[in-house]
Amino acid sequence: MELLIRPIRQTELPLLEDFLYEAIWQPDSNRRLPREVVRTPALRPYVEAFGSQDGDCCLVAEVGGEVVGAAWCRVIRGFGWTGERIPELAVALYSSFRGCGFGTRLLRALLEELSGRGCCAVSLSVQRDNPAARLYLRLGFRTVAEHGGEWVMRCDLGDRTGAE
Template structure:
């Protein structure tokens, strides 16, 4: 089911604590798979370098928003201060975001990013970071909402957004 070109009514709200378990599903959806590559098994989310995005979610510096369509969660954006691929320092939250495929390209992700950036700014954070593979189509969206490339490794950009 593709929704391209259709107007989709959605709401963005804070994720409730009983919904944190859905983050594992959205973590899997967030994995960028280059065209022509096979999808990894869902168990990939159990790897320690991915678990740090969701393990024991709900601590002091954890924030999460969801997008809902007709009462169904179709996307999530979450941040936490962690030693991940996009880590800048111990005061900068790192982003993770994903939408189910049929809801991509409709502006929902952009809206979720903007609302999370506003939430972080209102909480007093000075900046936010993320890591994204160079080939990922989302790079343009991240730039559109204010992220800039500040570093690069073999295949990823490290991006930073000032919240001042």
């Protein structure tokens, strides 16, 4: 499968709601949250009016002309907030495209884009038991806080020499 990573197009912005739902780690496939969860006040800021704020940035993963994943960030006080002007990111792939290295390539591309824009750091939140946590550690994120089973992680973009 040929992977193309590119900026999201204006017409594709509605897909962010789908990817936000995919970004919610749900280990039990028989007990999934309703899709409407992405419209709750806690999650809405991740996608609402995306592209309208300075610093909004989104790359998509495209395979065979279809968008199959997205990595995006914006400055919000979300679950992974670590400081003023530090954007928080989200990343997700449709389940059938996971485990192929696409997430790693997509996230690396977003980190490079943010670094090129002069961004000093980026943050996220992840459930400690979520397999994606290992990816974040490999790419240079470090845990800066823990709340229950959730890690708040930060990647300082100026010092990426140790990241794979």
